[in-house]
Amino acid sequence: MSTTMRTTVAVVGGGYGGIALAKELDDVTDVVLIEPRDTFVHNVAALRGLTDPRWTDRMFIPYDRLLSRGRVIRDKAVRVDATSVTLASGTRIEAAYIVLATGSSYPFPAKAGVADSATAKERYHATRKALADADSVLLLGGGPVGLELAGEITSVWPDKAVTIVTRDDDIVPGGYPDEFRAELRRQLDAMGVRVLPGAHLREEPPTGAGEAGTFTATLQTGERLTADVWFRCFGASPVTGYLAEDLAASRRENGRLDVTADLRLTGQQRVFALGDITAVPEAKQAGAATGHAAVIAAGIRTLLDGGDELAAYRPGPPGIVLPLGPGGGATYAPGWEDHVDAETAAHIRRHSADRGDTLLQLDILNAEMTSQLKGADLMVGEYADLLGQG
Ligand SMILES: Cc1cc2nc3c(=O)[nH]c(=O)nc-3n(C[C@H](O)[C@H](O)[C@H](O)COP(=O)(O)OP(=O)(O)OC[C@H]3O[C@@H](n4cnc5c(N)ncnc54)[C@H](O)[C@@H]3O)c2cc1C
Known part of the structure; x- marks a missing residue:
């Protein structure tokens, strides 16, 4: 097939991976991006979108200038098979290639939870009011979301009493060095955030998450905690329930999809998957989703050109950038020097040496x-x- 002959590529989901892929292929083929939301949601900013009203607007970015040739269809995929996508409206889109990019759900405020941006903004504003009025805040979950939310809250309201309760033995579980966690704990302590590892509530608070209302909850140890509002900071869940029988074989019990090295669904030639829904063993991050998108775009170009040798995706080293408010936090970045120019690397090393900072030797x-x-x-x-929209 000649590359000048245009073919439909259906991209299901317009999150980080979906928009990168749609943009990459817009000049060579007919891209149809299917997405129920009326704007792209920049989730990375969602927690500040709760605490700072300027960010509530900034995190919603229109799709209207993403593609020059392709189309963004505001609808939801309810069934996907090897050659077509059926939408909630009943429309069926036939496609030569399908890329599944439906990401994961997560409790509010980390994810907006509704498709309409005006409704989502109202929810952020209303919850900010509940938060502003609270003297004490309970956060359930000590992963990146719990910590980042604690950092955003204390940056805006330094006098609020913030407590993080986490079932894990320490904050930010995963393959990070203990020194990374220690640095974050040190900063949280300096901000007055109380962290209770290895702890859980005997039962969920009586108020809904994000709702104003003073309550007392009991830890498994019997200790009682009183707070004016609480948030759930755990519970990512991949969105893959729409797969028809011929594709469902790739779906694991946890909802993630088995993919080949070139990111095709196992057993499929023309259906790819990217980002949070894949079972690729790596941290689920926007950076990974866009890395997948680049490999899939190259693969589809190869197939359009008549080739059949597709490039393989190689996960990067386990890194994380974890801010605690606009000025705090820590980053674990093995191999960081490969991602900056020599001058910047020298500047970072000098700066770190001047401050007597030994963390850099551990890639922190x-x-x-x-x-x-x-x-x-x-x-x-x-x-x-x-x-x-820059
Ligand atoms: C608070 C927070 C902070 C984060 N910070 C970072 C960070 O700093 N750096 C980083 O790399 N990662 C970060 N992440 C993780 C990152 O957001 C995810 O890994 C990333 O969004 C995954 O991209 P994706 O393209 O797989 O899916 P998503 O970005 O989740 O996009 C999926 C899209 O699919 C759409 N969709 C769902 N179902 C359907 C359907 N049936 N039909 C059509 N469309 C559908 C959704 O509406 C959504 O737009 C953060 C996550 C959170 C929650």
Whole structure:
């Protein structure tokens, strides 16, 4: 097949991976991006979108300038088989290639939970009011979301009493060095955030998550905690329930999809999957989803050109940028020097040596670097540019 002959590629889901892929293929083929939301949601900024009203607007970015040739259809896929996507409206889209990019759900406020941006913004504003009025806040979950939310809350309201309760033995479980966790614990302590590891509530608070209302909850140890509002900071769940029988064989019990090295669903030639829904053994991050999108776009170009040798995806080292508010936090970045130019690397090393900072030797970047990498602007410019709204 000639590359000038255009073919439909249906991309199901317009999150981080879906928009990157749709944009990559817009010039070579007919891209149809299917997405129920009326705007892209920059989830990375969602927690600040709760605490700072300026960010509530910034995290919703229109799709209208993403594609020049392709189309964004506002609808939801309810059934996907090897050659077509059926939408909630009843429309059926036939496609030569299908890329599944439906991501994962997560409790509010980390994810907006509704498809309409005006309704989502109202929810963020209303919950901010409940939070502003609270003297004490309970966060259930000590992973990146719980910690980031604690950092955002204490940056805006330093006097609020924030407590993190986590079942795990320590904060941010996973393959990170203990020194990374220790640095985060040190900063949380300095912010006055209380962390209770290895702990859980005997029963859920009587108020709904994010709702104003003072309550007392009991830990498994018998200790009683009183707070004015609480948030659930755990519970990511991949969205893959729409797969028809011929594709469902790739679906694991936990909802994630088995893919080949070139990110096709196992047993499928023309159906790919990317991002949070895949069972690729790596941290589920926007960076991984866009890395998948680049490999899949190259693969589809190869297939359109008549080739059959597709490039394989190789997961990167386990890294994480974890801000605690705009100016705090820490980053674990093995191999960080490969991602910056020699001058920047020399500057970072010098800066770290001047401060007597030994963390860099363990590939841990300090609060200032974390702020530059993510905390200050939450990478919003990068995604606004990709969506043509820079
Ligand atoms: C608070 C928070 C902060 C984060 N910070 C970072 C960070 O700093 N760096 C980082 O790399 N990662 C971060 N992440 C993780 C990152 O957001 C995810 O890994 C990323 O969103 C995954 O991208 P994706 O393309 O797989 O899915 P998503 O971005 O979740 O997009 C999926 C899209 O599919 C759509 N969809 C769902 N069902 C259907 C359907 N049936 N039909 C059509 N469309 C559908 C959804 O509406 C959504 O738009 C953060 C996550 C959270 C919650």
